[in-house]
Amino acid sequence: MRPSNAFLSLRRGGGKITFLLTIGFLIQASFLGFSSRQIPLPEKLTQWTLNSFLSEEIQVEIREPRLTGLSRMECSSLVLIKTGKRFAKFDGLSIRTKPSQFGNGLLAMFSRLETENFVLFSDEPSDVSVQLKKVVFASQTNSPGQGFFSGNLIIGPHQFSILATLPSLQQNELPSENPVDWKKFTSHLEEVRSEVSNWSQKFPPSRFYLTGLIRGDGGEVIVRQANDSSMTNLDGGLAKFSWQNPSKTDSSFSIRGNFAANSLSLASEGSSFSVLNPLLGIRAKINPDGEDDFNFSCSVRVDSVVGDGVISGTLPSAHLLLDRTKENLSIRLFSHSKPLKASVIAERLSNEWQARGHLDLKPEHLDVEATLPQGVLRIINGDFLSIRLDSNHAPIKTGSPTQCVIKAENFSALESPSGDYSICAEIASDLTIWINDAWGKMGRSEVTGSYHQKWMPNDYRFLIKGNCHPPDIENWLGIWWTPLWAEFDFAKSVPWGDFSIEGTWGGEPGNSITEGWVRSGAFDFRDLPISNSSLEVVVDKESTRLRSSGIKHDHGTLSGFLEFPRSMMQTHCLLSFEVTGDFPLNQAKGIFGPRIRKSLKEVNATVVGCIANGQIFDDDAYAENEQNQTRFEITLQADKPFSYSGIPLDFADGRFIYRKGLLRGEFPNLGICGGSGSLSFLELSEESDLIQLAFELSKASSYLLLKNLPSTIGSSPKEAIGSDGAQNEDSIVVEPSRQKNKGLIDFSLQAEGPFANPLQFQGTGNFRLSDVEIGTMNILGGIRSKLGSFNFPLPSDALRFDRLEAPFLLENDIIRFDEAKLGGPVSLLLARGSFDLAEKEVDINAELKIAGNLNIPLIKQIVNFADPLSRFSAIRIIGPWENPNWTVHLTPEPLSP
Amino acid sequence: MIKNRIFLLLMANVALAMIISFNREEEKSPEERFTESLSNLLAHLDTIRFRGERQGQETYFHKRDREWRMIDPLDWPTDSIALSNLLSKTSHFAPKFLYPIDSLFSRGELLSDYELDANSSVLRLSGNGESMDIHFGKSTRDEKDRFLMIKIGDDKKAIWRGSSELKDLIDGPTVEWTKSNFVDLPLYTIDLILVSEFEDNALTKETKLHRTDNQWLFSRPFIAQANDEEVAHLLQKLSSEKLAGFSEDKLDENHLSKILEVSLKSLGDEETITFHSNEASEEKFLIVRSNKRNQLFFVNGDFLNELKDLSSKLREKKLFSLAQGKVARIKITKDDRSLTLRKNLEDTWIGLEDNGSHSFSFEADNDVISNFLHQLNRVEAMNFTFFDPTAEILSAEGFDEPRFRLEVEQVDSTRQNLLINRSNADSSFWKTYATEQALICLVDAPWDKLLSTQSMIFKSRNVLPRNYNTERIVFELLDEKIVLHDFARELDGESFDRVNEFRAESFVELSFNDEGVWMEGDWLPWKYRLTFVNSEVFDRMETTFLLTKKTGAGRWLAGSAELGLVFNLPIQVIDELSKKISLKDSEK
Numbered sequence A: 001m002r003p004s005n006a007f008l009s010l011r012r013g014g015g016k017i018t019f020l021l022t023i024g025f026l027i028q029a030s031f032l033g034f035s036s037r038q039i040p041l042p043e044k045l046t047q048w049t050l051n052s053f054l055s056e057e058i059q060v061e062i063r064e065p066r067l068t069g070l071s072r073m074e075c076s077s078l079v080l081i082k083t084g085k086r087f088a089k090f091d092g093l094s095i096r097t098k099p100s101q102f103g104n105g106l107l108a109m110f111s112r113l114e115t116e117n118f119v120l121f122s123d124e125p126s127d128v129s130v131q132l133k134k135v136v137f138a139s140q141t142n143s144p145g146q147g148f149f150s151g152n153l154i155i156g157p158h159q160f161s162i163l164a165t166l167p168s169l170q171q172n173e174l175p176s177e178n179p180v181d182w183k184k185f186t187s188h189l190e191e192v193r194s195e196v197s198n199w200s201q202k203f204p205p206s207r208f209y210l211t212g213l214i215r216g217d218g219g220e221v222i223v224r225q226a227n228d229s230s231m232t233n234l235d236g237g238l239a240k241f242s243w244q245n246p247s248k249t250d251s252s253f254s255i256r257g258n259f260a261a262n263s264l265s266l267a268s269e270g271s272s273f274s275v276l277n278p279l280l281g282i283r284a285k286i287n288p289d290g291e292d293d294f295n296f297s298c299s300v301r302v303d304s305v306v307g308d309g310v311i312s313g314t315l316p317s318a319h320l321l322l323d324r325t326k327e328n329l330s331i332r333l334f335s336h337s338k339p340l341k342a343s344v345i346a347e348r349l350s351n352e353w354q355a356r357g358h359l360d361l362k363p364e365h366l367d368v369e370a371t372l373p374q375g376v377l378r379i380i381n382g383d384f385l386s387i388r389l390d391s392n393h394a395p396i397k398t399g400s401p402t403q404c405v406i407k408a409e410n411f412s413a414l415e416s417p418s419g420d421y422s423i424c425a426e427i428a429s430d431l432t433i434w435i436n437d438a439w440g441k442m443g444r445s446e447v448t449g450s451y452h453q454k455w456m457p458n459d460y461r462f463l464i465k466g467n468c469h470p471p472d473i474e475n476w477l478g479i480w481w482t483p484l485w486a487e488f489d490f491a492k493s494v495p496w497g498d499f500s501i502e503g504t505w506g507g508e509p510g511n512s513i514t515e516g517w518v519r520s521g522a523f524d525f526r527d528l529p530i531s532n533s534s535l536e537v538v539v540d541k542e543s544t545r546l547r548s549s550g551i552k553h554d555h556g557t558l559s560g561f562l563e564f565p566r567s568m569m570q571t572h573c574l575l576s577f578e579v580t581g582d583f584p585l586n587q588a589k590g591i592f593g594p595r596i597r598k599s600l601k602e603v604n605a606t607v608v609g610c611i612a613n614g615q616i617f618d619d620d621a622y623a624e625n626e627q628n629q630t631r632f633e634i635t636l637q638a639d640k641p642f643s644y645s646g647i648p649l650d651f652a653d654g655r656f657i658y659r660k661g662l663l664r665g666e667f668p669n670l671g672i673c674g675g676s677g678s679l680s681f682l683e684l685s686e687e688s689d690l691i692q693l694a695f696e697l698s699k700a701s702s703y704l705l706l707k708n709l710p711s712t713i714g715s716s717p718k719e720a721i722g723s724d725g726a727q728n729e730d731s732i733v734v735e736p737s738r739q740k741n742k743g744l745i746d747f748s749l750q751a752e753g754p755f756a757n758p759l760q761f762q763g764t765g766n767f768r769l770s771d772v773e774i775g776t777m778n779i780l781g782g783i784r785s786k787l788g789s790f791n792f793p794l795p796s797d798a799l800r801f802d803r804l805e806a807p808f809l810l811e812n813d814i815i816r817f818d819e820a821k822l823g824g825p826v827s828l829l830l831a832r833g834s835f836d837l838a839e840k841e842v843d844i845n846a847e848l849k850i851a852g853n854l855n856i857p858l859i860k861q862i863v864n865f866a867d868p869l870s871r872f873s874a875i876r877i878i879g880p881w882e883n884p885n886w887t888v889h890l891t892p893e894p895l896s897p
Numbered sequence B: 001m002i003k004n005r006i007f008l009l010l011m012a013n014v015a016l017a018m019i020i021s022f023n024r025e026e027e028k029s030p031e032e033r034f035t036e037s038l039s040n041l042l043a044h045l046d047t048i049r050f051r052g053e054r055q056g057q058e059t060y061f062h063k064r065d066r067e068w069r070m071i072d073p074l075d076w077p078t079d080s081i082a083l084s085n086l087l088s089k090t091s092h093f094a095p096k097f098l099y100p101i102d103s104l105f106s107r108g109e110l111l112s113d114y115e116l117d118a119n120s121s122v123l124r125l126s127g128n129g130e131s132m133d134i135h136f137g138k139s140t141r142d143e144k145d146r147f148l149m150i151k152i153g154d155d156k157k158a159i160w161r162g163s164s165e166l167k168d169l170i171d172g173p174t175v176e177w178t179k180s181n182f183v184d185l186p187l188y189t190i191d192l193i194l195v196s197e198f199e200d201n202a203l204t205k206e207t208k209l210h211r212t213d214n215q216w217l218f219s220r221p222f223i224a225q226a227n228d229e230e231v232a233h234l235l236q237k238l239s240s241e242k243l244a245g246f247s248e249d250k251l252d253e254n255h256l257s258k259i260l261e262v263s264l265k266s267l268g269d270e271e272t273i274t275f276h277s278n279e280a281s282e283e284k285f286l287i288v289r290s291n292k293r294n295q296l297f298f299v300n301g302d303f304l305n306e307l308k309d310l311s312s313k314l315r316e317k318k319l320f321s322l323a324q325g326k327v328a329r330i331k332i333t334k335d336d337r338s339l340t341l342r343k344n345l346e347d348t349w350i351g352l353e354d355n356g357s358h359s360f361s362f363e364a365d366n367d368v369i370s371n372f373l374h375q376l377n378r379v380e381a382m383n384f385t386f387f388d389p390t391a392e393i394l395s396a397e398g399f400d401e402p403r404f405r406l407e408v409e410q411v412d413s414t415r416q417n418l419l420i421n422r423s424n425a426d427s428s429f430w431k432t433y434a435t436e437q438a439l440i441c442l443v444d445a446p447w448d449k450l451l452s453t454q455s456m457i458f459k460s461r462n463v464l465p466r467n468y469n470t471e472r473i474v475f476e477l478l479d480e481k482i483v484l485h486d487f488a489r490e491l492d493g494e495s496f497d498r499v500n501e502f503r504a505e506s507f508v509e510l511s512f513n514d515e516g517v518w519m520e521g522d523w524l525p526w527k528y529r530l531t532f533v534n535s536e537v538f539d540r541m542e543t544t545f546l547l548t549k550k551t552g553a554g555r556w557l558a559g560s561a562e563l564g565l566v567f568n569l570p571i572q573v574i575d576e577l578s579k580k581i582s583l584k585d586s587e588k
Helices: A003-035 A043-053 A099-104 A182-200 A481-485 A585-592 A594-599 A619-625 A702-708 A717-721 A782-788 A857-866 B002-026 B030-043 B080-091 B165-170 B228-240 B303-307 B366-377 B391-396 B489-500 B571-587
Strands: A038-040 A058-063 A066-068 A072-082 A085-097 A110-120 A130-139 A147-155 A158-166 A206-215 A218-225 A238-244 A253-260 A263-268 A271-276 A279-286 A294-302 A304-309 A311-315 A318-324 A329-336 A340-349 A352-361 A368-372 A375-378 A380-391 A402-413 A419-427 A433-442 A445-453 A459-467 A496-504 A513-520 A523-525 A528-539 A543-553 A556-565 A573-583 A608-617 A631-638 A642-644 A647-659 A662-672 A675-683 A690-701 A744-754 A762-770 A803-811 A814-823 A828-836 A841-849 A872-880 A885-890 B047-051 B059-064 B067-072 B096-100 B121-127 B130-139 B146-152 B158-162 B190-199 B202-212 B215-220 B256-266 B269-278 B285-290 B297-300 B327-334 B337-343 B349-354 B359-364 B381-387 B404-410 B415-422 B430-434 B439-443 B470-477 B482-488 B506-509 B516-519 B522-525 B528-534 B542-547 B557-560 B565-568
Touching (some): A058 A182, A085 A182, A110 A182, A130 A182, A147 A182, A147 B030, A206 B080, A218 B080, A238 B080, A253 B080, A340 B228, A528 A585, A585 A608, A594 A631, A594 A647, A662 A690, A690 A702, A702 A744, B030 B080, B080 B165, B121 B165, B130 B165, B190 B228, B256 B303, B327 B366, B359 B366, B470 B489, B482 B571, B489 B571, B506 B516
Parallel strands (some): A158 A206
Antiparallel strands (some): A038 A066, A058 A072, A072 A085, A085 A110, A110 A130, A218 A238, A253 A279, A279 A294, A294 A318, A304 A311, A311 A368, A318 A329, A329 A340, A380 A402, A433 A445, A496 A513, A543 A556, A556 A573, A573 A608, A608 A631, A631 A647, A642 A647, A647 A662, A662 A675, A675 A690, A690 A744, A744 A762, A762 A803, A814 A828, B047 B059, B047 B121, B096 B158, B146 B158, B190 B202, B190 B256, B285 B297, B327 B337, B337 B349, B349 B359, B404 B415, B430 B439, B470 B482, B470 B528, B506 B565, B516 B522, B542 B557
16 A cells, blocks of 8 residues: 555544544543533423323322432432322432443343332321331342342331342343333232231331342341340341242242241230240242142240249240141140150141140149139149040040040149049040040049030030039139138038039130039038038029028028129129028027128027028128118027027017118017017117117016016016015015016017117106015015014005006116006005116105005095004105115104114 | 544543543442442352351351351251351441551551451351451440451452441350251151160160051060150150260270160161260260261260160050940950940940859940940050060969950951959059050059949940830929920920930939939939820820939939839930929029
């Protein structure tokens, strides 16, 4: 080539190179110029442009949009609006692209997405907030198409720090033909958000780290609890899940998972359980396309379970294995600890559950307690409890593929007396438990029985019979049982019972029904000795009812019915009763409680015929109704002598009635000291023990009556006879044999006063004493001796009196009388004055009328006119009634003997 | 000139390209690059090496087929949770960049000032040709973090600060990274167990079990059935027993004395575990060698007790597994009395009571026999006294004249014979000789109650005529002639069905009195009448029973003049009749 041509060719080529280098320079310069320069974009225009790509339901609002260089789009906020409502919001959103990858598709161009905060809004005010903070979603620099995600997911009080590597996604895997259905996508997102919100509220605040290593054909996720997590019921939790899809042609995939923690706490009402070092492993093979093509196995190991609360103590280590295939399901339990050695398999074969294996428990090493209303009790204790499960080749209950044999030696449940037990049971395929044959001997009890337990509803039934000492099982049956038997003393013999107890565990309160027959030998009930009895017991949701037709005691037979309403009935009635028969009153005053004991306190009777019924209410019933609700009626018929308040009664027929807090007694037919009469009394108010009393008595033996009058209201028998009677034949000393049938008293009294204090009564009455030599009476006994000592010239019978009639006024401890008439065949003594019952003193002014008692009008006047005693106007008797001071007042001065 | 221009333009382009390139690199902070590199590395991680502060040797894990395994210092499977913990903590490790290592000199510092030297803990992650080294130095002044030296790939090392969490983890002992159990065969697939016991290295006893049709059987020292759940328990103990530690390889073999060897076979794979005592050591650990592992390890000496005396521990203790359908004949003999129950062709049972002088047959009750077999199935041997006893032993144990003899013959002609005597040692136990199994054992079963030769125990409980088609059941109060309820099949449904299942629960008397019955000292007069009216048009008949009052939750006696029997009612009949009485009472 000629040099000139060569130069020209170089020059032309050099021009092109220069041109290209210049263009390159300009492009690079402008790229460099733009790459770090922010170009604000108009909000409205950007918003309009973006919305034009979206459907009408989904719109965006964008604030401060800008371009940085050619590869970065940013905005201060971007709000997604769905049907007019804010749906989601990005703060500080930045999207970086790689323009150089323009030709390789949209996915290849994506480089990095960052946002300071992403929030999903909710219409529900109760929903917790769901947001992602400091999100980075970027493609890997060194692995094209592969990316990673990091960010903090915050769901209410829960925080998840996430780092995940993501699989490479090829452009051809992007949905290209069908545009994204934003409405469906956002609806799905809302559902997830709502579900997550609900779940998050069920757990305490937590903080976790999530690591995701996701590949195209599988991946693994590690979830680790943060050390500073405030989640108190999980400590050191770590879980790993991996999945694997072995081939692209087969949709089935396998899953493996492990979970471990230092402790996991589970709380239920009143109890919490800490599972120490739980270790969970799962393996599963799932075929989403294959119906029921699902294999799953799970292994759970725990070192121990520590309970606190209602159940407290340490349960032993255990290993649970679950294996599920399309056809079968098996659960194995192993334990190899000091308190428990177990190897049990429960299998579901052809929809039938069957169990085999053994559990050997050494209860003495299992220190677990239950806090129950009846106290803090060790749940089980003793030497051993063995449970054997095996195939049931000869079922008693059809459809029971498992036979179960339980034996226990020196075993105690809930601190009941230690005993031996033997139980043979069957377990049905629906897990119904049939205990056909059970025997137990503990404490003073030895029973046999059967039991069944069904599920959903949890119906059960015990049939138990044998000798049962009720206190032996008091810890099993709750607090209602103990008070029921508290008043029974079975020291002499243990009752035999035959009981049915059925109900539904966890069902309606009080749904259980207990029905039982009890036959007992000798026992005491509230100090009443019973020689033998047969009793029917029914306990249902309404009440506990005891009925007996033959309670034999030392003095006869009683039949009765007691009903104790259950507390759940919210009735204030404590007891309803009906009793008929021979009531051993002295021994059985207390069997209906203190109120009736008080009512019968003054009665001293070995046995009375009795018909009693009533209801005893608690104090709350009074507060609620402003009236005492307790009521009872006791009809007594005593044919044999007895006493009331020390007063001997020959017979009595009447009743006590208690209504509205007031006790009334009606005894229309009383026999007292040979006389007959009636008594009625009525309590006047609940606040005091004031009673109103009406008492009628006629023809009672004065001797017997005075002999037996209580010291508080009269003389003692000795006093009645007189202290100096032996020396004074007129006054006091009368041979009982001579006098005891002489003197009849008619007495009536209407009075009011306190029940407890007879000296505080007020009222009126009449006292008539007849058919007696008054001189034998202590109070007036001095009349003959005292007046006789004046040596008045009187007719022979002038100082003989044989009847007394004294209407009186009772004022507390003073008996006043205005016109007591002491009469004899000739004379009449008119007296007025008082007896002081408290001081036992007498103060009487009397006027003696000789022949005043002769009912011959003329003679009477003549005698009075000529009466040599007309000179003394009065007799005054004063002082202690045992030996009062007598003075005779003559006109104008008194005479002295 | 042109060349210069081209050159200048070229230089300008290159300079701009470099500036652009440099600027682009500048966009990412070191922390961002760390996260990105780490995430990239985690996606392809296949090797983890670390050396803790107190560990002289490097710990090395390698991932193959998605499973991690410890290679050094032990060749042992890793604990999945421990490794996941490491990966999680590593992936969320967020150190802060301080300065490049090059600047240390200019800062007048040395690496040793940060305690970053050859002895410091180091974690090295690598995979897919990339790697990251993290060296852990001393604590920062605020003691919240540690100084780190991180090298990402080919980048230069730099000084960072980060939390101590990772260092604390890798400083832990080796045993925390390994699986703690030593049997790695799947529990359910093991089908052969051979346990050999040694004394002075000489074989003294062998116990061999194999699984056939999901049942474990002994083949040594005797051929007998094993208890499957006991075997499963043994295997579970083997597979879950935790090793106490790893042994040094340099143990003097002369000091090792073989005590016991366990061979397990699973799917053709065999693992043999040999337990040795170490005479040179006073510690109560056994030294264990497995043919599947190179590493010797220790287990607690008490574990050996679980593997000894397996022939007694694992043997099936139940004496019977009887199904009613498969039993053809039962014979109970006590002294000179016997009772034989034989199933006939109609699947009903006929009994024959023989009291030595005369015998009679009776219809036996299927349910009672089923219950009897059920009771037999629960009988277990407490202790095995003799296997294969000699005639002398049998005679010495009193089996020449046993108290009871029980013979059970199955439909397939197999027999089981038990000879039973009261134990001398403890009267609550029974010496029982199972002839077919050739063993004498102690049994805690109420043989004296169970093995009755009285026909009343097994007599048929049916009290209604056979095939009696009840239409109505009239329940009356006897004295007042009040009908308490008239059960009709159509109206009363299940209630009728329950009462119609009228049969004897148990017999009280084999005689009948028109007035009532004596029961435990109480006279119980008849109070109710229950009449079953059949539906036959041409042969209409009534079957009547008299009932006492109910005397217990499960006790209500009924009598039949026709049958001359007094019996207790079954509970479902008691319940149903009780309901009707309560209903009538509530109507009053």
